[in-house]
Amino acid sequence: MSALARPSIIGDALETAGAWLLALVWALPILYAFWTAFHPGEFATRFSLLAPWTLENFANAWNAAPFARYFLNTVVLVTMILAGQLVLCTLAAYAFARFTFVGHNVAFALVLVQLMIMPDVLIVENYRTMRLLGVLDTTLAMALPYMASAFGIFLLRQTFKTVPRELDEAARVEGCGPLQTLWKVYVPLAKPVYIAFGLVSVSYHWNNFLWPLIVTNSVSTRPLTVGLAVFSGSDQGIDWSIITAATFLSVAPLLVAFLLFQRQFVQSFMQAGIK
Amino acid sequence: MSKSWTTKLATAALAAALSTGLGGVAIAPAAAQTEVSFYYPIAVGGPVTKIIDQMAADFEKENPGLKVKPIYSGSYQDTITKVLTALKGGDAPQLSVILAVDIFTLIDEDAIVAIDDIVKTDEDRAWLKSFYPGFMENSQTGGKTWGVPFQRSTPVLYWNKELFKEAGLDPEKPPRNWAEQIEFAKKLTKRDASGNTTQWGIQIPSSGFPYWLFQGFTTQNGLRIMNTAGTQTYFDDPRVIEALQYWIDLSSVHKVHPPGITEWGTTPRDFMERKIAMMWQTTGNLTNVRNNAKFPFGVGMLPANKTPGAPTGGGNFYVFKKSTPAQQEASLKFMKWVTQPARAAQWSIDTGYVAVTPAAWETDVMKKYVAEFPAALVARDQLQHAVAELSTHDNQRVTKVFNDGLQAALTGAKPAEQAMKDAQREADRILRPYRR
Numbered sequence: 001m002s003a004l005a006r007p008s009i010i011g012d013a014l015e016t017a018g019a020w021l022l023a024l025v026w027a028l029p030i031l032y033a034f035w036t037a038f039h040p041g042e043f044a045t046r047f048s049l050l051a052p053w054t055l056e057n058f059a060n061a062w063n064a065a066p067f068a069r070y071f072l073n074t075v076v077l078v079t080m081i082l083a084g085q086l087v088l089c090t091l092a093a094y095a096f097a098r099f100t101f102v103g104h105n106v107a108f109a110l111v112l113v114q115l116m117i118m119p120d121v122l123i124v125e126n127y128r129t130m131r132l133l134g135v136l137d138t139t140l141a142m143a144l145p146y147m148a149s150a151f152g153i154f155l156l157r158q159t160f161k162t163v164p165r166e167l168d169e170a171a172r173v174e175g176c177g178p179l180q181t182l183w184k185v186y187v188p189l190a191k192p193v194y195i196a197f198g199l200v201s202v203s204y205h206w207n208n209f210l211w212p213l214i215v216t217n218s219v220s221t222r223p224l225t226v227g228l229a230v231f232s233g234s235d236q237g238i239d240w241s242i243i244t245a246a247t248f249l250s251v252a253p254l255l256v257a258f259l260l261f262q263r264q265f266v267q268s269f270m271q272a273g274i275k
Numbered sequence: 276m277s278k279s280w281t282t283k284l285a286t287a288a289l290a291a292a293l294s295t296g297l298g299g300v301a302i303a304p305a306a307a308q309t310e311v312s313f314y315y316p317i318a319v320g321g322p323v324t325k326i327i328d329q330m331a332a333d334f335e336k337e338n339p340g341l342k343v344k345p346i347y348s349g350s351y352q353d354t355i356t357k358v359l360t361a362l363k364g365g366d367a368p369q370l371s372v373i374l375a376v377d378i379f380t381l382i383d384e385d386a387i388v389a390i391d392d393i394v395k396t397d398e399d400r401a402w403l404k405s406f407y408p409g410f411m412e413n414s415q416t417g418g419k420t421w422g423v424p425f426q427r428s429t430p431v432l433y434w435n436k437e438l439f440k441e442a443g444l445d446p447e448k449p450p451r452n453w454a455e456q457i458e459f460a461k462k463l464t465k466r467d468a469s470g471n472t473t474q475w476g477i478q479i480p481s482s483g484f485p486y487w488l489f490q491g492f493t494t495q496n497g498l499r500i501m502n503t504a505g506t507q508t509y510f511d512d513p514r515v516i517e518a519l520q521y522w523i524d525l526s527s528v529h530k531v532h533p534p535g536i537t538e539w540g541t542t543p544r545d546f547m548e549r550k551i552a553m554m555w556q557t558t559g560n561l562t563n564v565r566n567n568a569k570f571p572f573g574v575g576m577l578p579a580n581k582t583p584g585a586p587t588g589g590g591n592f593y594v595f596k597k598s599t600p601a602q603q604e605a606s607l608k609f610m611k612w613v614t615q616p617a618r619a620a621q622w623s624i625d626t627g628y629v630a631v632t633p634a635a636w637e638t639d640v641m642k643k644y645v646a647e648f649p650a651a652l653v654a655r656d657q658l659q660h661a662v663a664e665l666s667t668h669d670n671q672r673v674t675k676v677f678n679d680g681l682q683a684a685l686t687g688a689k690p691a692e693q694a695m696k697d698a699q700r701e702a703d704r705i706l707r708p709y710r711r
Contacts, residue, residue: 124360124364131364213353
């Protein structure tokens with residue numbers, strides 16, 4: 001008995017050690033950023049327990065760029081994308097999951113094809129479309145290409161497919177129309193998937209850089225990531241203190257939100273099966 | 276089915292865009308308001324955006340009816356991406372600062388106009404001739420001028436005078452040639468009892484774009500690394516291989532340089548923290564080091580071998596084809612205004628970039644600055660030995676091939692000769708279509 005138990009104890013210990021090691025490796029950049037952001041520049045690459053703490057880096061970063069405006073822009077952008085995605089993806093997924101119409105297989109295949117294409121490949125084509133629509137240098141231009149998310153459609157369709165037909169039929173017997181059924185049966189059941197998808201979408205678009213950079217020109221539309229690029233000039237040597245402080249400023253809302261809702265997020269991810 | 280729908284929508288939108296576009300052109304002369312959008316890469320620290328904004332505002336005040344709208348477009352790399360995307364999307368800036376070496380890319384994309392074609396008066400032509408020839412090398416090809424030097428730099432040697440004194444060297448005398456460079460670096464390298472190096476003699480960073488500083492070595496070894504037509508490189512020339520071997524030997528044989536790839540962005544910090552005694556760095560860092568180093572430091576020309584030598588670097592103004600004659604005229608006016616001696620001098624003092632015309636060095640403000648800070652003169656004096664930075668057709672790819680070869684040799688993955696032969700073969704393959 002004990003002979004059998006021993007390997008599993010060793011196995012457990014190894015697993016725990018491995019988990020700690022991975023967690024540490026994962027956390028190191030953040031810990032370094034934390035250290036550098038809160039200490040004067042000369043301690044950026046030196047570790048000393050006696051190093052004085054300071055908030056000066058944050059003040060410098062805040063004053064070097066119109067951060068408040070960038071924050072607002074990012075929040076508006078992320079909200080707009082998520083709202084668009086939730087509406088479009090829900091409707092599309094419902095159609096693909098529960099209705100048969102002419103060419104629905106072809107249409108779904110096209111959505112899947114979109115999953116395989118890196119958005120960066122389409123930059124020129126998207127830019128041309130935005131110009132034709134006359135929306136260059138607006139929040140809408142940054143948001144539009146991402147609203148019909150293939151990933152969201154696919155994910156929700158798979159979720160809706162797992163909803164038992166009986167529930168659907170029961171709702172109809174009670175007199176619900178198709179949209180009411182969607183709202184009263186499908187959407188509530190898919191809540192964990194919505195939360196998980198929302199988190200992935202928000203964090204992706206909060207951090208997106210290239211497309212917003214290319215399609216916007218002015219301070220009044222640009223998001224945080226593009227504003228942050230002001231600090232990354234390596235021509236003159238990098239001031240790590242300011243960069244890390246600015247980075248903290250821009251990811252802080254996400255970090256705080258994640259810490260607050262951590263339990264819900266983790267549960268949603270487990271149920272939705274996204275990693 | 277859905278395709279035809281989008282096509283219709285696009286056509287409708289196109290029609291709308293066209294009609295407003297034509298309307299705009301028709302109205303513009305009447306309103307006598309010409310706007311130039313100006314993409315500017317933030318390749319230097321944050322405060323520079325304020326200087327550029329101020330310049331644009333001052334220019335508009337002095338030139339009623341003209342507007343310059345600066346658009347900050349990230350790094351040089353991001354800027355060219357943004358410009359080329361906008362161009363292919365049918366929309367482009369009228370004026371931009373882009374790397375001087377992207378000249379062939381921009382010509383091949385048919386994006387820019389030659390400056391010779393938009394200058395009109397003799398005064399304009401005289402202005403075009405007023406720049407240092409060293410900077411014009413990267414701005415001209417096929418007998419035409421395509422770019423106007425603006426934020427240009429060149430690498431120089433920085434040394435820590437305190438550490439020179441500690442090592443028993445004359446703090447006012449930097450190494451003048453390759454042999455002295457090794458000899459000094461040996462004296463400046465310190466090891467602790469267990470054999471770990473606590474202070475390196477010299478650091479020549481090799482991350483990101485190692486070709487640039489390496490061009491210092493090859494120029495000193497008496498070779499220009501490409502032809503002026505941008506169709507031929509000489510990566511496998513014995514002088515290149517010899518130069519590369521010298522760089523490798525600094526760490527592998529003489530042990531005075533940190534091994535492997537050294538980071539470009541953190542080298543100035545290593546220097547300021549006394550981890551290295553000498554470094555090769557761009558003049559763009561002068562202001563940074565001057566403000567932050569807590570010890571006296573010297574700035575000198577890069578050590579010579581067969582000859583002294585260094586590449587130039589940095590960004591030029593380009594004027595884009597997709598602009599009205601009025602906009603081109605406004606762009607020309609702005610470029611002339613920004614590069615006039617007093618303003619070029621102030622720009623150089625604020626940023627550390629090298630003032631681009633000899634006249635700028637003759638201004639009072641520059642003379643005063645140089646009297647306080649003679650190190651600024653070194654870059655100017657080195658210019659007479661400076662050559663064009665590596666620039667060819669399909670520049671991004673050719674440069675990448677060369678960089679990869681250099682880094683493979685520096686990390687020891689390939690011997691120097693093999694790495695350079697491979698790089699040359701690959702460059703030949705890329706450049707063949709341009710040789711016709």
